[in-house]
Amino acid sequence: MHRRTFLTTTAAALAVAAAAPTAHAATTPRVSAAFALPGDRVYPEGIALDPRTGDIYVGSYTTGAVYRAARGERTAEVFLPAGADGRATANGLKADRAGRLWVTDSTAGVDVYDLRDRSLIARFEVPGDAPRFVNDLAVTADGTVYLTDSTRAVIYRVSPADLARGPRGTLTPAYDLSYVKDPGSPDAFTLNGIVADPAGRRLFAVDMTGGGLYRVNVATGAVRQVALHGGDLTHGDGLELAHGTLWAAHNAVDTITRWRLSPDGSSARLERRFTDPALQIPTTLVRDRGRLLVVRSQFDKGGPMGPGVPESPFTVASVRGI
Numbered sequence: 209m210h211r212r213t214f215l216t217t218t219a220a221a222l223a224v225a226a227a228a229p230t231a232h233a234a235t236t237p238r239v240s241a242a243f244a245l246p247g248d249r250v251y252p253e254g255i256a257l258d259p260r261t262g263d264i265y266v267g268s269y270t271t272g273a274v275y276r277a278a279r280g281e282r283t284a285e286v287f288l289p290a291g292a293d294g295r296a297t298a299n300g301l302k303a304d305r306a307g308r309l310w311v312t313d314s315t316a317g318v319d320v321y322d323l324r325d326r327s328l329i330a331r332f333e334v335p336g337d338a339p340r341f342v343n344d345l346a347v348t349a350d351g352t353v354y355l356t357d358s359t360r361a362v363i364y365r366v367s368p369a370d371l372a373r374g375p376r377g378t379l380t381p382a383y384d385l386s387y388v389k390d391p392g393s394p395d396a397f398t399l400n401g402i403v404a405d406p407a408g409r410r411l412f413a414v415d416m417t418g419g420g421l422y423r424v425n426v427a428t429g430a431v432r433q434v435a436l437h438g439g440d441l442t443h444g445d446g447l448e449l450a451h452g453t454l455w456a457a458h459n460a461v462d463t464i465t466r467w468r469l470s471p472d473g474s475s476a477r478l479e480r481r482f483t484d485p486a487l488q489i490p491t492t493l494v495r496d497r498g499r500l501l502v503v504r505s506q507f508d509k510g511g512p513m514g515p516g517v518p519e520s521p522f523t524v525a526s527v528r529g530i
Contacts, residue, residue, distance in 0.1 A: 235529055236482075236529065237464075237482050237484075237527050237528060237529035237530040238527070238528045238529055239484055239486045239487065239525050239526070239527050240525065240526050241523040241524075241525060241526070242277075242501055242523070242524045242525060242526035243264070243277045243281060243282050243283060243284055243523065243524055244282065244283045244284065244521040244522070244523050245266060245275050245284050245521060245522040245523065245524070246275070246283065246284065246285070246286065246521065247268075247271075247273075247521075247522070248518070248520055248521075249270055249271065250268050250270070250271070250273070250275075250521075250522040251268060251269045251270040251505055251506060251507060251511040251512070251518070251522070252266045252267065252268055252269065252275075252491070252503050252504070252505055252522055252524070253267055253268070253269035253297075253298065253299050253300075253491045253492070253503065253505060254266065254267040254298060254299050254300045254301035254311075254312070254344070254446075254491070254492055254503070255267075255301060255446070255492050255493070255494050255501060255503050255524065256301035256302050256303045256309065256310075256494070257303065257494045257496055257501075258303040258309075258323065259303065259304075259305055260303075260305065260307065261278075261279065262279035262496070263276055263277065263278050263279060264276070264277045264279075264284075264494070264496070264501060264524070265277075265287060265301050265303060265309060266284060266301070266503065266524060267297075267298025267299065267300075267301050267311060268290065268297075268298055269297050269298065269299065269491075269505070269507075269511070269512065270297065270511065270512075271290035271291065271297075271298075272288075272290055272291055272292060272295035272296050272297050272298050272313065273286060273288060273289055273290040273291075273292070273298065274286075274287045274288040274292070274298055274301070274309070274311060275287055277524070284524075287326065288311075288321070288326060293319060293328050293331075295311070295313045295316075295319060296313060296315050296316075297313055297314050297315065298311050298312070298313065299312045299313070299314045299342065299343050299344065300312040300342075300343060300344035300345045300355070300446075300492075302345050302346065302347045302353070303323065304347045304351060304353075305351075306351065307322065307323045307324060308320050308321065308322060308323065308329060309321040309322075309323050310345055310347070310353055312342045312343065312344070312345055312355060313342065314340075314341045314342050314343060314358075315340075315341075315342075316333050316334065316342070317331065317332045317333035317334050317342055317379050318331070318332050318342060318345065318353070318355060318366070318379070319331050320332075320371065328375075329371075329375065330371055330374070330375045330376065330377065331375065331376055331377075332364075332366055332370070332376075332377045332378060332379050333376075333377075333378060333379060334357070334364075334378070334379045335378050335379075335380075338360075339359045339360075340357055340359055340360060341357060341358040341359040341360075341397065342355055342356075342357055342364070342379070343355070343356045343357065343358045343399065343400055343401075344356050344400055344401045344402050344446060344447075344492070345402065346402045346403050346404045346411065347404070348404045348408030348426075349404075349406065349407060349408045350368065350408055351367075351368040351371075352365060352366065352367050352368065352408065353365070353366040354366075354382070354402060354404065354411055355379065355402070356399040356400060356401070356402050356413055357381075357399065358397040358398060358399055358400055358416075359395075359397065360381070360386065361384070361385045361386040361387075361388055361389055361398040361399050362381035362382075362383065362384050362385065362386065362399075363381065363382055363383040363385065363399070363402070363411065363413065363424065364379040364380065364381060364382060365382035365383075366379070382429075383411075383424050383429055383431065385398070385399060385413070385415075385422055385424075385431055388415050388418060388420065388422065388433075390417065390418065393417070396417045397416060397417055398415045398416065398417055398418065399413050399414070399415060399416075399422075400413075400414050400415075400416040400444060400445050400446075401413065401414045401416075401444060401445055401446045401447035401456065401457075401492065402414075402447065403447045403448065403449040403454070404426075404449075405449070405473065408426065409425070409426055409427065410423055410424065410425060410426065410473050411423070411424040411426060412424075412434070412447065412449065412454070412469075412473065414441045414444035414445075414447060414456065415441070415444070416441070416442070416443055416444045416445060416459075417442075418442075419436075419440035419441050419442035419443075419444070420433050420434070420436070420440070420441065421433070421434040421436060421441055421444075421476060422434065423473045423474065432474065434469075434473065434474060434475060434476050435474060435475040435476070436467075436475070436476055436477075436478070437475065437476070437477045437478065438477055438478030439465065439478040439481060441456055441458070441465070442458070442461075443458040443459050443460045443461050443463070444456045444457070444458055445457045445458065445459045445490070445491045445492055446490075446491055446492020446493055446503070447492075448493050448494055448495050448500070449469075450495055452468060452469050452471070453466060453467070453468060453469070453479075454466070454467040454468075454469055454476060455467075455493060455495070455500060455530070457487075457490040457491060457492050457493050457502065457503075458490070459489050459490060459491050459505070459507070460489065460513070461483065462483055462484060462485050462486075462487045462488070462489065462490065463481060463482065463483040463487070463490075464481075464482045464487065464490065464493065464500065464502065464527065464530055465478060465480065465481050465482075466478075466479045466480040466481075466530055467479060480530055482527075482530050486525070487502060487504060487525065487527075488504035488505065488506050488519075488525075489504070489505045489506060489507045489508055489513065490502045490503060490504060490505070490525075491503045491505045491507070493527075498528070499526050499527060499528045500526070500527040500528075500530065501524050501525070501526060501527075502524065502525040502526075502527050503524055503525075504522065504523055504524065504525050506518040506519065506522060
């Protein structure tokens, strides 16, 4: 299948990122390298924190490899090699409390691995040959997994019962948000990052092209656009949600934003916007012990966003103060 990039950028957007002022200069967030990823063509995209061990897993968009950084280590190791099980790319990653690692392949679906022995437990694929771009995923408290498709603007669901039925299954849409697409741009990428509230009753998914955030009621399927105050989520990629605070990585503009969600999730207010070229096209992030671990994709340096030579080694950043 022809691989399509899920990012859009312009030289002007990157210039804005470099020039954008940082609010509250006295408390500017601190960016440093948390750990390095081996290899010169990694172009990382997804990240997952193992809630049982604190280990971090990172996927390569260009090779499908997955890396593991044990807690406290400064260099990750190869956990799953490039092309493992025929996977062409590794986008979203999540580790669940049952010791499984979920790895999306944008061209096909999602693979599920046992973290103990690295064995492939199951694979769920989008049926047919129509375009798809399986992007990010969220795991709820009951073990259900929800995945965004950036081309179709739908959310797929894999329940624990689906996983128990066998090693192969299909991804079928549970929620259709295709109406969020701009009718003038039918090929635009929309849904990207997705998170769930602690109870697993609500999902929040970002429309990276339109800049909106959408709330999905899991039980009823009702979809509502979240009222954003103080900014938008254009270029929004990975999301992180904890205690009513939502963080978003904005890839093409080297930015992280922090939002305060209302108790019912119907609105969100921008609390902080941090822009720094040192974020190197951040694709996603995870909160760990008071800091954000941010994937520095360098997609604009010889990757899917443009020509050039990336800085070596590829790294995951530690961002404190946001």
